[in-house]
Amino acid sequence: MKSVSLHTLGCKLNYSETSTIGKSFSEKGFTLREYGEPADIFVLNTCSVTENADRECRQIVRSVLRKNPDTYVIVTGCYAQLQPDEIAGIDGVDLVLGINEKLHLMDYIDNFEKRDLSCIYRESHEKATDFFEAYSADTDSRTRAFLKIQDGCNYKCSFCTIPLARGTSRSLSPEKILVNAQKIIDAGYREIVLTGVNTGDYSFENYRLIDILKLTDGLDIDRIRLSSIEPNLITDEIISFAKDSEKFCSHFHIPLQSGDNEILRSMRRRYNREQYRDTILKLKENIKDICIGADVIVGYPGETDGNFQNTLEFINDLPLNYLHVFSYSERRNTDAVNLPGKVSIRDRKLRSGILRRLSDSKRFEFYSGYIGKRLSVLPESCKDGFTEGLTSNYIRVKFSGESLTENRLVNVKLTRTDGVKPVFAELPD
Ligand code: SF4
Known part of the structure; x- marks a missing residue:
């Protein structure tokens, strides 16, 4: 029987899709191998967020073929959808499948x-x-699973290729979400992370995201988490639900991208900084222990020192708890790529360093507020006599002992943090 290994680049959505492709191979009798082990077939599910995609894709294909030159190589995902010819030109690639074709991957392979x-x-x-x-x-820990509820995006942010790679917004029916959620529960998982490209835009007949949150809240599982949500789509109803639910994690990831209104307008984001601030303050005011993270892009075309300073001060004054900082990357076929005011690579690096340091200090401040307190942790991995996992409010915690096998929430007391590595904790006596 043939063997297959799979590898994912990019977002959680891609991870969940790779996992499903892996399942379809094993249902057909293929043996699944770890990425890096020799296999007859190799599937790479790519991402297109940065211009590094092609380099990464090339390196990965090369390293797979070095170990086993006869491996049949399939490349799919966003990069494959956007630049199929480029990928087909990589030595050793056998099959390139676009976004729609990824869904029916098994139909495209023969011998x-x-x-x-x-x-x-x-x-x-x-x-x-x-x-x-x-x-x-299908990860080893069997505690946290990602469930895709929505795909594609109808927004037209000037820097983003996702709508070109994944198409327009579409959502999975509530019935199918519940069926898939039940499969995850039956497999023993204790947390479900609802994922999508633009989850807040969930729409199926009369159902909106709030209805899905309420439906999943009734499931027999410890936690439901939302991967991320656009700020303009956080309604009062969602806030009030998150406040009252015992299952819904007190954690929101809300892309900001810039704290300067001129840049936000140029990016065609659907909010201004005042609206973003109001939403963050409302969430903080209503939801106990909430952790809020944000994505920020630095070096967007036309971003002057003044624009960046506005972003820096805006974030500094806001009760955000961590940032994911991205240096702007030119993407073909986007509107932003043609804008004047290119920011030098040096300034992009400098600005991203400044925001990363701000993120570290915010995270440190947030973690420090919980030292000496008790929080429940869902163990995800055990290594070298330590267990690691996440709290509901997204604090990564590490404590001595191997609690993973029990597959349940563990109550720990947080003891020590440097704000970067997992927070040390101890089990109660
Ligand atoms: S909302 Fe997100 S996925 Fe949609 S276009 Fe904007 S950045 Fe891209």
Whole structure:
């Protein structure tokens, strides 16, 4: 029987889809191998967030073929959708599948014989209207699973290629969400992370995101978490639900991208800094122990020192608890790439360093507030006599002992933090 290994680049959505592709291989009798182990077939699910995608893709394909030159190589995902010819030109790639084709991957493979030329199957993103149901439920820890509820995006942020790669917004029916959630629960997972490209835009018949949150709140599981949500889509109803729910994690990840109104307008984001601030303050005021993270892009075209300073001060004054900082990366076929005012790579690096340090100090401040307090942790991994896991409010915690096998929430007391590494904790006596 043939063996297959899979690897994912990019977001949680991609991870959940790779996991589902892996399941379809094992259902057909293939043996799943760890990434890095020799296998007959290799599937790479790519991302297109930065221009490094092609370099990374090339390196990975090369290293897989170095170990086993006869491996049949399949590349799919956002980069494959956007630049299929570029990928087909990489030595050793056999099959390139676009976003719609990824869904039916098994239909495109025959005898896995390597040929001189690679094949491309890729429809326009406008035809990406099907929903690829996916959830990741095959990691070792069996505690936290990612469930895809929505795909694609109707927004037109000037810097983003996702709508070109994944098509317009579409959502999975509530019935199917519950069926997939039940499969995850039956597999023993204790936390479900609801994921999508733009989860707040969930729409299926009369159902909106708030309805899905209420439905999943009734499931027999310890925790439900939302991967991220656009600030303009956080309604009062969502806040009030999060405040009252015992299952819904007190953690929101809310992309900001810039704290300067001129830049936000140019990015075509659907809020200004005042609206963003109001939402953050409302969440902090209502939800006990909430942790709020944000994505920020630095070096967007036209971002002057003054614009950046506005972002820095805005974030500094806001009760955000951590940042994911991205240096702006030019992406083909986006509007931002043609804008004047290119920011030098040096300034992009400098600005991202400043925001990363701000993020570290905010995280340290947040973690420090819990030292000496008790929080419940869902163990995810055990190594070298320590267990690691997350609290509901997204604090990564490490404590001595191997509690993973019990697959349940563990109550610990937080003892020590440097704000960067997992917070040390101890089990109660
Ligand atoms: S909301 Fe904007 S940044 Fe996010 S996926 Fe949609 S277009 Fe891209």
